[in-house]
Amino acid sequence: MLIAAAVLFLLLRLLPGDPANALVSVGADPEQIEAARRQVGSDLPIAAQFVRYLGQLGRFDLGASFISGVPVLDEIGRRLTLTLPLTALAFVAAILIALPLGILAAVKRDRWYGGLISIVSQFGIAVPVFWIGILLVTAFAVKLRLFPSSGFPPSGWRDPIAALHQLTLPILTIALVMSASLIRYVRSATLDVIGSDYLRTARALGAGYGEALIRHGIRNGAVPVISILGIELASTLLGAVVVERVFSLPGLGSMLLSGIEQRDYPSVQGVLFVSTLLVLLVGFAADLTQRLVDPRLRGSSGGRS
Amino acid sequence: MSAFAAGTGRTSLSVLKATTAAVLLLAAAAPALAADGADATIAIGSLYEPQNLDNTAGAGQGINEAFNGNVYEALFRLNDDGTVSPSLVKDYKVSDDGLTYTFTLQPGVTFHSGDPLTSADVKWSIERVTSADSKSSRKNSLKPIASIETPDDATVVVKLSSRSISLPYNLSYVWVINDAAKDLQTAEDGTGPYALDGWQRGSQLAVKRFDKYWGPKPENGEVVFKYFTEATALNNALLTGAVDVITSVQSPDSLAQFKDNPDFTVAEGKSTTKLILAYNDRVAPFDNVKVRKALARAVDKKKLLEAVWGDYGTLIGSFVPPTDPWYVDLTKVDAYDPESAKELLKEAGYPDGFTFTIDTPNYDPHPLAAQFLQGELAKVGVKVNINVITPNEWYTKIYKAHDFQATLQEHVNHRDIVFYGNPDFYWGYDNPKVAELIKASEEAATVDEQTEKLKEANVQIAEDAASNWLYLYPQIVVSKTSVSGYPVNGLNSQFFAYGIKKAD
Numbered sequence: 001m002l003i004a005a006a007v008l009f010l011l012l013r014l015l016p017g018d019p020a021n022a023l024v025s026v027g028a029d030p031e032q033i034e035a036a037r038r039q040v041g042s043d044l045p046i047a048a049q050f051v052r053y054l055g056q057l058g059r060f061d062l063g064a065s066f067i068s069g070v071p072v073l074d075e076i077g078r079r080l081t082l083t084l085p086l087t088a089l090a091f092v093a094a095i096l097i098a099l100p101l102g103i104l105a106a107v108k109r110d111r112w113y114g115g116l117i118s119i120v121s122q123f124g125i126a127v128p129v130f131w132i133g134i135l136l137v138t139a140f141a142v143k144l145r146l147f148p149s150s151g152f153p154p155s156g157w158r159d160p161i162a163a164l165h166q167l168t169l170p171i172l173t174i175a176l177v178m179s180a181s182l183i184r185y186v187r188s189a190t191l192d193v194i195g196s197d198y199l200r201t202a203r204a205l206g207a208g209y210g211e212a213l214i215r216h217g218i219r220n221g222a223v224p225v226i227s228i229l230g231i232e233l234a235s236t237l238l239g240a241v242v243v244e245r246v247f248s249l250p251g252l253g254s255m256l257l258s259g260i261e262q263r264d265y266p267s268v269q270g271v272l273f274v275s276t277l278l279v280l281l282v283g284f285a286a287d288l289t290q291r292l293v294d295p296r297l298r299g300s301s302g303g304r305s
Numbered sequence: 306m307s308a309f310a311a312g313t314g315r316t317s318l319s320v321l322k323a324t325t326a327a328v329l330l331l332a333a334a335a336p337a338l339a340a341d342g343a344d345a346t347i348a349i350g351s352l353y354e355p356q357n358l359d360n361t362a363g364a365g366q367g368i369n370e371a372f373n374g375n376v377y378e379a380l381f382r383l384n385d386d387g388t389v390s391p392s393l394v395k396d397y398k399v400s401d402d403g404l405t406y407t408f409t410l411q412p413g414v415t416f417h418s419g420d421p422l423t424s425a426d427v428k429w430s431i432e433r434v435t436s437a438d439s440k441s442s443r444k445n446s447l448k449p450i451a452s453i454e455t456p457d458d459a460t461v462v463v464k465l466s467s468r469s470i471s472l473p474y475n476l477s478y479v480w481v482i483n484d485a486a487k488d489l490q491t492a493e494d495g496t497g498p499y500a501l502d503g504w505q506r507g508s509q510l511a512v513k514r515f516d517k518y519w520g521p522k523p524e525n526g527e528v529v530f531k532y533f534t535e536a537t538a539l540n541n542a543l544l545t546g547a548v549d550v551i552t553s554v555q556s557p558d559s560l561a562q563f564k565d566n567p568d569f570t571v572a573e574g575k576s577t578t579k580l581i582l583a584y585n586d587r588v589a590p591f592d593n594v595k596v597r598k599a600l601a602r603a604v605d606k607k608k609l610l611e612a613v614w615g616d617y618g619t620l621i622g623s624f625v626p627p628t629d630p631w632y633v634d635l636t637k638v639d640a641y642d643p644e645s646a647k648e649l650l651k652e653a654g655y656p657d658g659f660t661f662t663i664d665t666p667n668y669d670p671h672p673l674a675a676q677f678l679q680g681e682l683a684k685v686g687v688k689v690n691i692n693v694i695t696p697n698e699w700y701t702k703i704y705k706a707h708d709f710q711a712t713l714q715e716h717v718n719h720r721d722i723v724f725y726g727n728p729d730f731y732w733g734y735d736n737p738k739v740a741e742l743i744k745a746s747e748e749a750a751t752v753d754e755q756t757e758k759l760k761e762a763n764v765q766i767a768e769d770a771a772s773n774w775l776y777l778y779p780q781i782v783v784s785k786t787s788v789s790g791y792p793v794n795g796l797n798s799q800f801f802a803y804g805i806k807k808a809d
Contacts (some may be wrong), residue, residue: 016694016697016698016701017695017698018697018700021697021700021704024440024442024700032439032440032444033705035438036440067356067357068491068506069491070491070506079507134537137538141545142541142545145545149544149545150538150547151509154505154508154511245534246535247538248532248533248534248535248539250505254507254534261695261696262356262697
């Protein structure tokens, strides 16, 4: 975590530009620019800036935005109320789409629709997120008028129906993209299970195909899928940047983008710090779930079976 | 085998059904009702979200759009037609030497917090902009102010060190704020017809009609500025009815869908935004007026404007747009003429042309314009390298360090010819005659004299081809047909909302 913080800090300072620039406009004189640099601390040597930053981090103080003056942690907290539910709902939706389709594609791989699912999911992996977003907006918002094209209600989650209504298209966008690759993982995990010795043994002992698959297959097949799920969830969290931009959502991703454009270091560092933390948490949770599902992993110290 | 497979099939089908049902249910849950007429809520779509709520602290043009004239008022108001009229000033007198302005304030004006407006608030507000640590770009224009006195609650006396004919104009930017206000970055305390009602960063800013407003009651009850980062998302919001009006359309391609649709009105106003190729006039070869004139003649600006804006926009022959009183049509001074451009280059000692780099901001239309210039200048033997930079980098490299040969930039402000009177400005244009004219124009006794001097300066910078002025942007406002009464010129990014009516 400390190393990540240091690397982030240095990489940001390597970008050309100065956060003070966001505070002045054409017409400002040199004294005004210097005053702005003093205010944000960009006139100090980088080492001094870093020590200052570490001191703040130690107190879990992410500082205040150079531009808006708002404490970064408060702003992140507010934005997470959008990004976290968005990611979580999209994740659940993706699983709902991918699990049945992936298993179906494996079990019925010799039927035409089994093949079709594989082909469509292959396409889904190749299509960029923003393009799916734009297509959905054109179809469901502009043409059919079923959903709003962008934005998030100011009342937030106090009016959950309105909030969900606004978020349907973004959730669908992420879920579609995510499920495309998930389908393929589920399919190949299911294929492994179908071809496995234990399934053959179970069938030889008199269990039906479905029964054998449910009793022995799901647990075994779930282990590799869970680790993929963890990675997917983490990347969705970060990938929300694109979706938030397409749908003009006030989430963590849009905060990161505008922070980078304006060299608002505290905001950028804050967002990256918190998202690194979240990704680590997700990875940890995935590991934990794997161990719950597969008792063989519990003895070892993190090795994969 | 079939038992399990069929089961899965059924499950996924019913999941699908349930999902579809839920989706349709959500779709049916229409957004809240909106009031019409005098209490209507007007939703204004914009690409310029303010970064904070203080126009002297790097908030960006969005704060002028949302707050000028709506939440904050000044002593004077810059009207949409470019004229300046008294706002919080009821009456004012100027001494014969032009050095003392005595302002009488409007009676019965209340701040949103409930405090009455007094002369002390005005003094405090002006000094906030002129103070040492102010980051306002307007600080320089208020330099002539020597002192501010407040003989009584309703009178403000401003003493100048030199005449300043544009003082009323310059004061139209100075928000009058309650001197007891604490936090101006996330809160406000102005006297305008609307008070801040909530700001969700990254999303929207709402202002509500202020019932104790001293002036005429606004035509609507509430105004919500909704912010977008993408022009397409903004256009979709108007198409789907999520916003009522777009303050400034930035892509001509999107206009077609509104133009031929009776549900929408497309209004073209006059902007003050100029796209220019600014040379660093300090460095060779751009210190040579012949080279600058040659490059001006080598570019077919009409073709560029058409490529970017189609039928919209205006060609300009200098930095002054037609809405400024000192406008003169100077498009003929260095009209498109590649042959004479080559001739001038030969005379200047560059018969085989030369190579230079254009520092190009990374957002539209700059990259497109840079490529166009590359093509045009190649025809007269001048090779252009394009270096793409971010706006933030632009400030460090060009504005501050003057480390560049040429750059593309849009200049948005009204009446900004004065930049050519400052030899330390980033483009480094240094003609003592122009500097003198601009200084004298400010110290003029009458507006006519000021206009005369600035016209002369305007002609001179065109003769010197100080920069390459490519074109003036159009200012296009698109709204639902049922919505009317909005400003169309958007001078200095202002967008007065109090006159907007909704008919439905």
